[in-house]
Amino acid sequence: MKTRFALTFALLLPALPALADDQANAAQTALLAASCANCHGTDGKLAGVIPAIANRPATALENQLMEFKHSDSTRATVMPRIAKGYSDDELKALAQYFSRIGSAQQR
Amino acid sequence: MTKSNFKNQGLNSSRRDLLKLMGAASALPLLGACSSLGGPASKDLSARVVVVGGGFGGATAAKYLKRNAPDLDVTLVEPNKVFYTCPFSNLVLAGMRTMDSISHNYNELRELGVRVVHTTAQDVDPVSRTVSLGDGSSIRYEKLLLSPGIDIRWNAIEGYDQAAAEQAPHAWKAGDQTRLLRRQIEAMDDGGVFVLTAPANPFRCPPGPYERASLVAHYLSQHKPRSKVLILDAKDNFSKQGLFMQGWKDVHGDRIEWVGLSGDGKVVRVDAGKREVETEFGTIHKASVLNVVPPQKAGFIADRAGVTNESGWVPVDPVTFESTQVKDIYVVGDATIAAPMPKSGFAANAQGKVAAAAIIAALEGQRPLEPSWANTCYSLINPEYGISVAAVYRIQEGLIHESSGGVSPSDANATFRKLEADYASGWYSAITQDTWGTRR
Numbered sequence: 001m002k003t004r005f006a007l008t009f010a011l012l013l014p015a016l017p018a019l020a021d022d023q024a025n026a027a028q029t030a031l032l033a034a035s036c037a038n039c040h041g042t043d044g045k046l047a048g049v050i051p052a053i054a055n056r057p058a059t060a061l062e063n064q065l066m067e068f069k070h071s072d073s074t075r076a077t078v079m080p081r082i083a084k085g086y087s088d089d090e091l092k093a094l095a096q097y098f099s100r101i102g103s104a105q106q107r
Numbered sequence: 108m109t110k111s112n113f114k115n116q117g118l119n120s121s122r123r124d125l126l127k128l129m130g131a132a133s134a135l136p137l138l139g140a141c142s143s144l145g146g147p148a149s150k151d152l153s154a155r156v157v158v159v160g161g162g163f164g165g166a167t168a169a170k171y172l173k174r175n176a177p178d179l180d181v182t183l184v185e186p187n188k189v190f191y192t193c194p195f196s197n198l199v200l201a202g203m204r205t206m207d208s209i210s211h212n213y214n215e216l217r218e219l220g221v222r223v224v225h226t227t228a229q230d231v232d233p234v235s236r237t238v239s240l241g242d243g244s245s246i247r248y249e250k251l252l253l254s255p256g257i258d259i260r261w262n263a264i265e266g267y268d269q270a271a272a273e274q275a276p277h278a279w280k281a282g283d284q285t286r287l288l289r290r291q292i293e294a295m296d297d298g299g300v301f302v303l304t305a306p307a308n309p310f311r312c313p314p315g316p317y318e319r320a321s322l323v324a325h326y327l328s329q330h331k332p333r334s335k336v337l338i339l340d341a342k343d344n345f346s347k348q349g350l351f352m353q354g355w356k357d358v359h360g361d362r363i364e365w366v367g368l369s370g371d372g373k374v375v376r377v378d379a380g381k382r383e384v385e386t387e388f389g390t391i392h393k394a395s396v397l398n399v400v401p402p403q404k405a406g407f408i409a410d411r412a413g414v415t416n417e418s419g420w421v422p423v424d425p426v427t428f429e430s431t432q433v434k435d436i437y438v439v440g441d442a443t444i445a446a447p448m449p450k451s452g453f454a455a456n457a458q459g460k461v462a463a464a465a466i467i468a469a470l471e472g473q474r475p476l477e478p479s480w481a482n483t484c485y486s487l488i489n490p491e492y493g494i495s496v497a498a499v500y501r502i503q504e505g506l507i508h509e510s511s512g513g514v515s516p517s518d519a520n521a522t523f524r525k526l527e528a529d530y531a532s533g534w535y536s537a538i539t540q541d542t543w544g545t546r547r
Contacts, residue, residue: 027175027464028476034171034460035481035499037541038453039534046540049533077515077527078483078497085481085499085511 029093032086036094044098058099065091152178154249154470157238159228159408161185161213163192164440164455165254167542171463173219179467182222182246184238188212190543191281193312194452195535200278200289201322203490208547209281215544231412233433250466252437253414253421254455255406256280257311260419263402264304264377271379275397279311291396292323297331299395304374304384305340306402309420311441311450313346314496316400318486321351324359325489334395338365339386341373346449347486347496347514354488374399405442412436420444425507427465427475428458437462447509448500453482453534456542478502482512485531493527 036044036053044053053061068076068083069091083091158169161183169183190211198204213223227241231251239245259277261268267275278288292301301323305316320336327334336359344367345351355363366372376385382397404419414421414430421438422431423445430436439462440455448454457480465475483497498512515527539547 024473024476030175031460031464031476032479035457035479038456038481038538039483039530041537042541042544046537048536049529050537077523077530078495081497081511081513082481082483082499083511085479085501 029097032090033094033097036098043101045101053098054101056099058095061098062092062095065095152176152467152470153180155180155182155247156250156252156466157181157246157248158183158252158254159185159238160254160256160406160440161187161190161223162254162256162440162455163452163538163542164256164459165252166190166211166213166216167456167459168252168254168437168439168463169216169221170219170542170544171460172466173216173221175463176467176470177220179470180222181220182224183213183216184224184226184228184240184246185213186225186227186241187282188225191285192452192539193279193281193315194538196278196281196285197315197319197322198487199281199285200292200319201326202289202293203322206286211539211543211545211547213543218544228408229411231408231436233413233436236435248435250435250437250470251412252439252459252462252466253406253409253412253442254440254459255409255438255442257403257441257450258406260402260404264374264399266377266379267399267401271377272399274379275377275382275394275399277399277401279315279400279403288396288398292326295331295334295395298333299331299335300393301327301334301336301396301398302382302384302392302394303336303338303398303400304377305338305342305345305400307341307368307373309446309450310400310403312484313449313451314351314484314486316340317345317347317351319398320363320365321354321359321486321488324355324362328359328362334362336363337392337394338363339372339374339384339392340365340367343367343369346484347494349517350494350514351486351488353517354492354494358488358492403441409438409442414438415442416444418444425505426478426502427469428462429465437466445507447498448480448482448507449484451482451484453484453538454480456538457481480507483534485527485534487528487531488524491521491528492524493529493531494524495527495530 039050040053065083068079158165169181172179172181192209195209217223228238230239236248237245276284276288278284303320320338324336371386371388373387374384375387382394384392405415405421409415409421414433416422421443423438423443428437428439430438439458441450461478468475480500485493485495487493494515496514498509500507501510539545
């Protein structure tokens with residue numbers, strides 16, 4: 001049964017319109033990003049002791065995430081432990097995602 | 108085990124059998140839905156989704172269902188109009204926060220278009236897909252999401268029943284129990300002993316008992332300096348143990364004493380009237396204030412829905428958090444078996460988002476998205492001294508797997524500990540905003 005499922009999908013996938021692909025990718029990134037809200041607020045917009053991450057330049061977000069992942073900065077607290085759980089491509093996608101979300105709100 | 112437990116189990120197994128039949132019967136329509144992938148005909152986003160439980164898991168799921176699929180008909184069933192969080196209730200016990208500051212409501216969910224019904228869910232019939240409510244009405248669902256939290260296993264420790272909890276509070280569900288324990292701590296004589304009994308794993312909030320001991324000790328140091336805290340534990344290892352013990356030594360000196368399982372720390376009998384406990388090997392400890400954190404199980408409605416197994420907790424498909432026992436019922440939060448994820452509010456929120464996405468995908472006839480979860484648990488040794496454990500969880504070979512994580516460094520300086528204490532407050536503001544939309 002499982003094999004038949006996989007086969008069905010393999011045959012169908014190339015026929016899917018690119019739009020559906022984009023939508024699926026967007027939904028996938030949104031689900032990945034949803035974890036960030038637990039400390040940065042819904043859509044990463046909550047600014048307080050923990051900074052907002054919405055609407056900041058993608059390169060700045062990406063650089064920061066890569067630094068968390070690849071260097072053991074002694075100043076950072078939980079982010080180095082968290083960033084290591086994602087691939088570089090996922091961190092880039094997250095940086096893009098939050099850079100496109102509208103302005104941050106003040107607490 | 109009580110009679111009623113046996114009765115429930117009987118009910119469960121008969122429902123489980125029915126389910127297997129239903130599962131077999133629904134294989135064909137499922138294939139049909141998949142083969143129409145990409146066609147608009149397969150979308151059913153006006154379906155009715157019922158969410159039971161308005162805590163971290165349920166309120167988050169309801170919010171993200173409605174945000175991501177505004178046409179869905181989403182109903183949240185939650186008896187309380189005001190929800191008090193267990194996270195930060197230890198700060199209330201220590202006089203660092205008010206009950207009001209840990210209270211949340213359902214206004215944002217209503218604004219998003221979620222129908223919020225303040226009553227209890229009494230029963231679930233997975234055949235007719237109906238939830239019976241405490242007000243006598245019932246509600247049908249296409250998909251049901253349960254976020255039942257925990258129930259106490261009354262009498263699992265001899266003498267600890269509902270009446271005993273009025274004298275020796277558990278305060279492991281926030282609200283009146285928190286107020287009661289706070290009053291007892293305030294009324295305690297200087298020189299008294301605050302005794303906390305901690306259960307074996309698994310239980311809600313693994314670092315919770317140790318943060319509570321820390322913050323009660325902090326309160327006592329300021330108001331009743333001759334008093335002590337004694338933790339009697341049914342296990343030998345606990346969450347962030349090294350950091351807690353170092354923090355206790357650094358901040359609280361010998362005010363906190365911890366007795367683990369192999370030191371005869373397991374409490375087997377409680378006399379709430381006398382505020383006495385007896386351990387496995389017969390030692391009697393007398394308390395000035397007795398706080399029993401008792402053994403637990405999944406919340407009542409999970410039993411009624413037939414989703415619990417013999418452990419008392421709920422096995423779920425790790426990708427979707429759909430019950431492995433009953434189709435179309437998704438379960439999130441402390442009630443689930445989701446190890447290595449802890450039973451925490453943070454994990455419940457993260458699971459609520461994954462289950463919401465899985466429900467939307469299923470209704471659209473799509474495969475579920477690839478899930479991922481994070482968890483961060485801050486604990487306070489005192490208001491200036493915070494410690495944390497953080498992790499990311501992914502699916503690996505079909506199981507939930509910790510892909511990264513760890514605890515605060517053991518050699519961190521005071522600035523780092525203070526920063527983590529501040530981040531604990533920032534985290535509380537953010538997660539409660541994300542879950543209920545409230546600002547605290």
